[in-house]
Amino acid sequence: xxxxxxxxxxxxxxxxxxxxxxxxxxxxxxxxxxxxxxxxxxxxxxxxxxxxxxxxxxxxxxxxxxxxxxxxxxxxxxxxxxxxxxxxxxxxxxxxxxxxxxxxxxxxxxxxxxxxxxxxxxxxxxxxxxxxxxxxxxxxxxxxxxxxxxxxxxxxxxxxxxxxxxxxxxxxxxxxxxxxxxxxxxxxxxxxxxxxxxxxxxxxxxxxxxxxxxxxxx
Amino acid sequence: xxxxxxxxxxxxxxxxxxxxxxxxxxxxxxxxxxxxxxxxxxxxxxxxxxxxxxxxxxxxxxxxxxxxxxxxxxxxxxxxxxxxxxxxxxxxxxxxxxxxxxxxxxxxxxxxxxxxxxxxxxxxxxxxxxxxxxxxxxxxxxxxxxxxxxxxxxxxxxxxxxxxxxxxxxxxxxxxxxxxxxxxxxxxxxxxxxxxxxxxxxxxxxxxxxxxxxxxxxxxxxxxxxxxxxxxxxxxxxxxxxxxxxxxxxxxxxxxxxxxxxxxxxxxxxxxxxxxxxxxxxxxxxxxxxxxxxxxxxxxxxxxxxxxxxxxxxxxxxxxxxxxxxxxxxxxxxxxxxxxxxxxxxxxxxxxxxxxxxxxxxxxxxxxxxxxxxxxxxxxxxxxxxxxxxxxxxxxxxxxxxxxxxxxxxxxxxxxxxxxxxxxxxxxxxxxxxxxxxxxxxxxxxxxxxxxxxxxxxxxxxxxxxxxxxxxxxxxxxxxxxxxxxxxxxxxxxxxxxxxxxxxxxxxxxxxxxxxxxxxxxxxxxxxxxxxxxxxxxxxxxxxxxxxxxxxxxxxxxxxxxxxxxxxxxxxxxxxxxxxxxxxxxxxxxxxxxxxxxxxxxxxxxxxxxxxxxxxxxxxxxxxxxxxxxxxxxxxxxxxxxxxxxxxxxxxxxxxxxxxxxxxxxxxxxxxxxxxxxxxxxxxxxxxxxxxxxxxxxxxxxxxxxxxxxxx
Numbered sequence: 001x002x003x004x005x006x007x008x009x010x011x012x013x014x015x016x017x018x019x020x021x022x023x024x025x026x027x028x029x030x031x032x033x034x035x036x037x038x039x040x041x042x043x044x045x046x047x048x049x050x051x052x053x054x055x056x057x058x059x060x061x062x063x064x065x066x067x068x069x070x071x072x073x074x075x076x077x078x079x080x081x082x083x084x085x086x087x088x089x090x091x092x093x094x095x096x097x098x099x100x101x102x103x104x105x106x107x108x109x110x111x112x113x114x115x116x117x118x119x120x121x122x123x124x125x126x127x128x129x130x131x132x133x134x135x136x137x138x139x140x141x142x143x144x145x146x147x148x149x150x151x152x153x154x155x156x157x158x159x160x161x162x163x164x165x166x167x168x169x170x171x172x173x174x175x176x177x178x179x180x181x182x183x184x185x186x187x188x189x190x191x192x193x194x195x196x197x198x199x200x201x202x203x204x205x206x207x208x209x210x211x212x213x214x215x216x217x218x
Numbered sequence: 219x220x221x222x223x224x225x226x227x228x229x230x231x232x233x234x235x236x237x238x239x240x241x242x243x244x245x246x247x248x249x250x251x252x253x254x255x256x257x258x259x260x261x262x263x264x265x266x267x268x269x270x271x272x273x274x275x276x277x278x279x280x281x282x283x284x285x286x287x288x289x290x291x292x293x294x295x296x297x298x299x300x301x302x303x304x305x306x307x308x309x310x311x312x313x314x315x316x317x318x319x320x321x322x323x324x325x326x327x328x329x330x331x332x333x334x335x336x337x338x339x340x341x342x343x344x345x346x347x348x349x350x351x352x353x354x355x356x357x358x359x360x361x362x363x364x365x366x367x368x369x370x371x372x373x374x375x376x377x378x379x380x381x382x383x384x385x386x387x388x389x390x391x392x393x394x395x396x397x398x399x400x401x402x403x404x405x406x407x408x409x410x411x412x413x414x415x416x417x418x419x420x421x422x423x424x425x426x427x428x429x430x431x432x433x434x435x436x437x438x439x440x441x442x443x444x445x446x447x448x449x450x451x452x453x454x455x456x457x458x459x460x461x462x463x464x465x466x467x468x469x470x471x472x473x474x475x476x477x478x479x480x481x482x483x484x485x486x487x488x489x490x491x492x493x494x495x496x497x498x499x500x501x502x503x504x505x506x507x508x509x510x511x512x513x514x515x516x517x518x519x520x521x522x523x524x525x526x527x528x529x530x531x532x533x534x535x536x537x538x539x540x541x542x543x544x545x546x547x548x549x550x551x552x553x554x555x556x557x558x559x560x561x562x563x564x565x566x567x568x569x570x571x572x573x574x575x576x577x578x579x580x581x582x583x584x585x586x587x588x589x590x591x592x593x594x595x596x597x598x599x600x601x602x603x604x605x606x607x608x609x610x611x612x613x614x615x616x617x618x619x620x621x622x623x624x625x626x627x628x629x630x631x632x633x634x635x636x637x638x639x640x641x642x643x644x645x646x647x648x649x650x651x652x653x654x655x656x657x658x659x660x661x662x663x664x665x666x667x668x669x670x671x672x673x674x675x676x677x678x679x680x681x682x683x684x685x686x687x688x689x690x691x692x693x694x695x696x697x698x699x700x701x702x703x704x705x706x707x708x709x710x711x712x713x714x715x716x717x718x719x720x721x722x723x724x725x726x727x728x729x730x731x732x733x734x735x736x737x738x739x740x741x742x743x744x745x746x747x748x749x750x751x752x753x754x755x756x757x758x759x760x761x762x763x764x765x766x767x768x769x770x771x772x773x774x775x776x777x778x779x780x781x782x783x784x785x786x787x788x789x790x791x792x793x794x795x796x797x798x799x800x801x802x803x804x805x806x807x808x809x810x811x812x813x814x815x816x817x818x819x820x821x822x823x824x825x826x827x828x829x830x831x832x833x834x835x836x837x838x839x840x841x842x843x844x845x846x847x848x849x850x851x852x853x854x855x856x857x858x859x860x861x862x863x864x865x866x867x868x869x870x871x872x873x874x875x876x877x878x879x880x881x882x883x884x885x886x887x888x889x890x891x892x893x894x895x896x897x898x899x900x901x902x903x904x905x906x907x908x909x910x911x912x913x914x915x916x917x918x919x920x921x922x923x924x925x926x927x928x929x930x
Binding site: 005 | 552553555556558559562563564568704898903917920921923924
């Protein structure tokens with residue numbers, strides 16, 4: 001709803017005090033960098049996909065955003081580097097790689113608002129950690145909204161909003177929400193903690209998708 | 219938890235469906251050989267088609283010679299009088315065509331062929347040969363009228379039973395008088411016309427037979443190939459199929475096979491026909507007059523050079539056009555399915571510009587193709603027209619030198635146009651051939667890729683596998699990943715005794731549904747063993763395993779057809795068996811309440827039934843197939859209390875007396891399970907009965923609390 005792909009049935013959404021409907025649609029959308037749940041890539045080169053919204057990006061900046069998205073390690077694995085074609089004729093990317101390319105694509109335009117819609121679900125825990133900490137520096141002073149099911153992803157958010165059945169049921173920082181031990185957030189946290197502990201041997205976390213919670217930090 | 223992630227991701231995440239594929243390929247004898255091998259079952263049809271083709275070709279070649287006979291025998295009838303002393307060298311073989319009138323022998327113009335103009339002039343000078351042709355007619359019938367006519371024209375001489383009139387006079391007579399003299403010719407003409415009609419009828423019938431049979435063969439082969447390919451595809455492992463874009467498989471099974479069938483209907487038969495027509499007409503030309511044959515033969519190299527140039531140009535233009543067509547198609551499908559991305563990044567203008575470029579290129583390719591067709595087809599036409607003009611010119615000279623008769627010249631012109639016509643559409647046939655080659659390569663490529671789960675039948679040689687299994691399941695140290703090393707199950711060990719009711723619970727993504735898929739051997743594990751009754755699962759024939767172990771998937775899939783067909787799914791069930799299965803899962807009552815009971819037709823996706831009813835039908839389907847082990851993957855979607863109650867009873871009926879594994883999402887359904895296994899991130903975290911696990915206050919307890927909160 002924020003980039004007005006949909007309009008609210010009732011109520012208003014405003015950015016910086018201005019109703020989003022009073023912005024020009026292209027200006028509004030250009031203000032967002034969106035990393036959607038399903039990372040759709042075009043069957044073009046990886047470079048072209050990343051530069052989709054910013055064709056004239058400075059090479060140094062390109063290096064930087066691909067580093068932030070954790071793609072710098074993968075590039076050597078692609079047969080033609082950044083010019084490898086995505087899809088059947090080029091290489092079939094893993095879910096995590098696709099998600100990280102989609103992240104770099106959103107970062108390329110250096111948007112005032114970055115939206116991550118469960119965007120790192122297929123990325124392993126360690127890489128996710130690296131990406132999130134790099135994002136913290138990169139996004140300093142700019143708004144970032146993260147939608148996730150993983151407590152670990154949300155830990156550093158300034159504000160976490162817990163949704164259930166279309167309603168906001170909790171609001172606060174990670175610590176504040178944990179303090180309410182009967183709250184939904186804390187229960188999920190314990191559950192994920194237990195899961196994590198029960199398989200201490202394995203480092204990565206599987207993708208998760210559950211109806212219910214959704215959290216955002218701004 | 220849902221269907222394994224790989225299957226779920228069927229929406230094209232990367233636009234891989236839309237890649238353009240090569241559409242043409244040069245002639246390849248191996249592919250041709252493999253395509254022709256499909257003819258084998260239809261040898262008889264092929265033979266009939268070939269015979270029909272020969273007959274029609276022969277008929278087409280005969281008709282010009284028939285016309286020639288008709289013209290020379292009945293229409294033109296010019297005679298030259300010869301002195302008996304020179305006659306022998308001109309006499310026909312049977313001696314039937316000469317007429318002797320008062321010591322002069324009259325022969326046909328065509329019989330004079332073979333002497334030079336010089337010889338002829340000399341003979342005319344000596345009076346051995348008439349300088350101008352005459353017409354000869356029998357005096358009977360209508361003797362009176364003919365005698366009256368002879369009195370009017372002194373040039374007409376009557377002698378015995380024959381009359382002679384100079385040909386030049388005959389052509390200047392009034393139509394009535396001329397017809398009186400020529401009355402004997404029309405029956406001959408009628409005779410030839412009838413003969414020609416007969417030949418043309420034979421050509422018509424045999425052409426029909428040929429077209430019918432070649433198309434029949436093409437259609438039958440298309441059917442065979444499609445069936446073979448379909449069987450091949452559905453036998454492949456899910457691991458392979460999940461890598462194949464659905465759109466591509468469908469293209470193989472439909473349009474590629476259609477193009478190959480065109481190879482039989484349009485290419486092969488046309489090539490044979492064209493080749494025989496060309497060779498046949500050349501042969502007839504040589505027989506008619508070897509000089510004519512030579513003249514035509516001499517033009518052949520020029521024609522072939524022109525056709526070859528046209529062919530190459532047309533091929534390139536065609537390829538280019540197809541390339542850009544598929545490029546535009548894939549661009550469109552890709553950017554329409556990715557329209558949200560285009561909009562989110564405000565790239566509408568940029569993408570439109572790219573599309574404009576692609577579209578412009580398609581336009582250019584189309585124009586280039588039109589240009590080739592517009593220039594090179596007429597070019598080939600022109601070349602063959604020049605060649606036939608030259609041939610006709612030489613033919614006319616021969617005619618003027620009285621080397622050949624007018625009938626031969628007419629036949630000659632007919633044959634020449636027959637000879638040149640196949641060349642004109644040679645390039646189109648060639649393009650069809652190339653498309654067939656490309657399609658053949660892709661279809662055979664798919665047929666050759668074999669990625670079935672291998673049966674390791676070391677214990678049971680083929681059919682000796684037990685017909686009943688008791689249902690003892692043992693997983694030890696099982697590791698499994700759908701892709702690479704992304705482990706979904708990590709070192710899982712568990713055992714299920716016959717008759718036991720086991721429930722598997724766990725947080726989303728823990729790997730519950732994966733265990734169900736592995737037990738039905740939809741996938742093979744990478745590490746560890748799965749034993750069924752003590753025997754590795756891979757050693758049972760795949761079909762047996764799927765009969766013993768019936769997974770009930772979360773997404774109920776009902777086919778279009780009656781409820782009866784959906785429950786039986788290929789089995790031959792009696793009404794009683796059907797009802798027993800349906801009653802056991804409490805589906806009988808609502809089925810009977812439907813307008814046609816068990817014969818009620820389900821629309822696509824079974825949309826005219828409620829979710830719970832559809833699930834019950836799928837339960838009945840499982841029971842009807844009498845499995846030893848039932849794996850129930852509970853639906854995740856929230857259902858109302860009414861449906862929940864209905865399903866609860868259905869599930870009880872379904873599982874009664876079977877070894878069963880329930881992949882549970884609603885913990886309320888599994889309280890009475892013999893054992894509950896709690897999975898977390900691919901590991902077994904806890905096991906025990908419901909009360910044991912609650913007491914333990916571990917992961918299960920937490921899950922339980924969370925769900926109960928949700929229910930409040």
